[in-house]
Amino acid sequence: MKLIDHSKVLNHMKPRLSFNVFFRFLFLLATLFGLLVLGILLYRIISEGFPYFDLHFFQSLPSRHPEQAGVYTALIGSIWLMAVVAPVSLILGVGTAIFLEEYAKKNAITTFIQINISNLAGVPSIVFGLLGLTVFVRALALGSSVLAAGLTMSLLVLPVIIVASQEAIRSVPKELRQASYGLGATKWQTILRVVLPAAIPGILTGGILALSRAIGETAPLVVLGLPLFLAFLPRTVFDIFTVLPMQIFNWTSRPQEEFRALAAAGIMVLLILLLLLNTIAVLIRNKYQRRY
């Protein structure tokens, strides 16, 4: 006796196939919605900002007169900030990841630390701003300097870098570690010569994505008291400075129409900077990507 009635199966065929098509369009629609909003946003920014987006804009200091104003101090400030955040967050983040993955015993304490790191990644950035204000700006008396902002931003992106680096280190096949240990290598030699080279694409991709977040953050810097208007450049990491998002924030809060166009041009600069960073991340990933 047959348990399946094939005429019923055939009857059921049509709704199954139409559902298949329906969901395909549903997902396409979801994708298109995001793309459409992004497209409108980009169009508005570029059409507004383009008239101001020229060499003069890059070379000029901020000014009360919109036709003279530029992003020079903010752009250089953002680069200064990156110069502090990149080494501090990468060294601390990768070091923590190596410790947790390779050295730490799997017990209640490491699990607790692990959960907290993942939670920290979800803490609102303004909370990190308050922490930076208390510790770096006030307690360590660094003021609204490059160093204070850089350390605050490093703390902000640290959880992301740790988690990404851990993932990358964990995905290195254990057979490769065994091969190294089997030849008499120490743990450090194995990490340096086998684990890190294999994990570097993942670590750098995560690191650069974290840096792109740091470059666009505004809220913690507002709390740290970074100036909205600054007409000189920092000379050392202890100097006061400002960054692109702060400059854009300043311009959008001005009443004059021209400043809003300036803000759009500033956003274009920020987007280009982000695009550059992401391109580097993709290039690194493609260059080092290996199969196992």
Next chain:
Amino acid sequence: MSETQAQMSMNENDGNKLVYKTNGLNLWYGENHALKDIQLHVVENEVTAIIGPSGCGKSTYIKTLNRMIELIPGVKTTGEILYRGRNILDKTYPVEELRTKVGMVFQKPNPFPKSIYENVVYGPRIHGIRDKKILDQIVEKSLRGAAIWDEVKDRLQTNAYGLSGGQQQRLCIARCMAIEPDVILMDEPTSALDPISTLKVEELLQELKKNFSIIIVTHNMQQAARISDKTAFFLNGEVIEFTKTSKIFSNPSDKRTEDYITGRFG
């Protein structure tokens, strides 16, 4: 192992140099008693095969011989393993030192994602050898020793992942030989290889035993019969029988060995 067998293997070994002496080795994975009172002696320049069904402890035992077993958390051991007279289970014996004398070839070929050359010089490099001329000589000697030199000599700088599975495994053997060990441990080295590559590795073993003592775990009884001088049969964490390969396959003294060898279980 029964007393008579222990007696016998002792007598057989009279006058030979022993590489490994295992006395009353017990091993637990947490609560699981994986090795029970192992008594096993390995003679210099012989091939010792370890056979037995899955989960009998043969891989566990071979991994204990270079303490790779320590990578698994929750492992406890009692008893002693004397390597050239020194107890390797003594925590003061540096495991890195042990592993420069005892090389290991794994079940799955595991070359590093580096060039063929870099794979072979990995061991010598970590032991501090930097002289390019010496490294070059080590590469040629090891690759020749592993019978893969002619196949790769023109592409030493290409990635080892471009080699076939059988070539990768011989490269791993070369990498192991490059540190000039005293003993080579092999954990089912041909189980991931096709028959032709298996044959090549087996032929290689006959060459290798002139210079190294070899301990090989294998699932393949014909392989054990073809290549080894002595064979140990493990079952449920115990050594049931350990004697000359010719004897164990023609006239086993234990019923369980006979059942396993004739394919009645396992």
